[in-house]
Amino acid sequence: MNHYRLRGTTVVSFSGGRTSAYMLFMVLLHNTAEDIARYLLIIFANTGKEHPITLEFVRECAERWNVPIIWLEFRDDDTGFSVVDYATASRQGEPFEALIRKRKYLPNPVTRFCTIDLKIRIIHKYLRSLGLSTEDAPVDMMTGIRADEPRRVAKIRHRKSTSESKWATMVMPLADAGVGVQEVTDFWAGQPFDLMLPNINGRTLEGNCDLCFLKGAKQVYSIIASDRPKAEWWARMESSVVSGGKSTGNGDRFRSDRPSYQQMLDYSDTQFDMFADHEEAIACFCGD
Ligand code: SF4
Structure with a gap:
């Protein structure tokens, strides 16, 4: 078929x-x-x-x-x-x-x-x-x-x-x-070209929005640690909205269960391991 x-x-x-x-x-x-x-x-x-x-x-x-x-x-x-x-x-x-x-x-x-x-x-x-x-x-x-x-x-x-x-x-x-x-x-x-982003067990961890809040915390943190400027946009968005928004979270954070992007940026100079456990990314329409 x-x-x-x-x-x-x-x-x-x-x-x-x-x-x-x-x-x-x-x-x-x-x-x-x-x-x-x-x-x-x-x-x-x-x-x-x-x-x-x-x-x-x-x-x-x-x-x-x-x-x-x-x-x-x-x-x-x-x-x-x-x-x-x-x-x-x-x-x-x-x-x-x-x-x-x-x-x-x-x-x-x-x-x-x-x-x-x-x-x-x-x-x-x-x-x-x-x-x-x-x-x-x-x-x-x-x-x-x-x-x-x-x-x-x-x-x-x-x-x-x-x-x-x-x-x-x-x-x-x-x-x-x-x-x-x-x-x-x-x-x-077998193709003469490819998506030139790392493929880890079939997943492209750096695909879609660079620091998407659905990515695992460790993954987000490791991207920030290797490329700090990527986090600046996300931190700026978090500081740009007035708190007290809608639904879950405060509306002024992409994740209320994690440090803010600014905090992750601030910590990225240190070797401090913010996320002890591996956390799976959440799948969404944006997909692979
Ligand atoms: S859910 Fe999709 S659109 Fe939203 S930040 Fe993640 S990759 Fe980007």
Whole structure:
């Protein structure tokens, strides 16, 4: 069975990671040029805090595989998004910062509005601007979740559709085809190019937003220890919002159960081990 077959207008939500790039390759391999031209849209949503190497990888996939990849960014205006490209993409966290300014509080592990507003929502807005993701023009939304990520698979299968995603059907061809991390790793071992970020047991710890609060604490701290300037943006965001925000946490911290980014920065000159236990990263839509 061809799990990658395009059944109609299909959006490949490309995270800029190895897994979603593998999925894109398989889609290109298993469909005719005619169907690809007719049905396929590949979208990468840039938060502005992606690793520069991720941006290079997205560009390289488009060039080497000769397919257009649409780059979107959040904007706090009537349109809600902007189409950019490799040259014009934000690299200083500007879309993310604009969202925080709009919301006036910070996302946290429970209220992950960043992944929703910076990625999912702008993709739907863009699609609607093309007359897609509507009752008359529903779409399939392909996301690169693997068979060895059962919790993420179950979450997406059971997710209720919102008014935004009502006319988009989530499709997970990798999960359906039984593809796990080993297949993805083997695939990239045989390619003439790769995402040039370390691959640790099939996971790209430095992928997505550089110091995402869903990453394990030790991982965040070790990135700060090796590259202090990365933390400055996160510390600035924490100091930029007024405390007493909404939901969990105080709204002025990305994690209320951890030291602030400024504290981690302050400690990063020392050998002090702030996090004794290994803490797993929390998976989200932003994915690999
Ligand atoms: S990678 Fe983390 S910080 Fe960035 S949008 Fe996703 S959940 Fe938010």
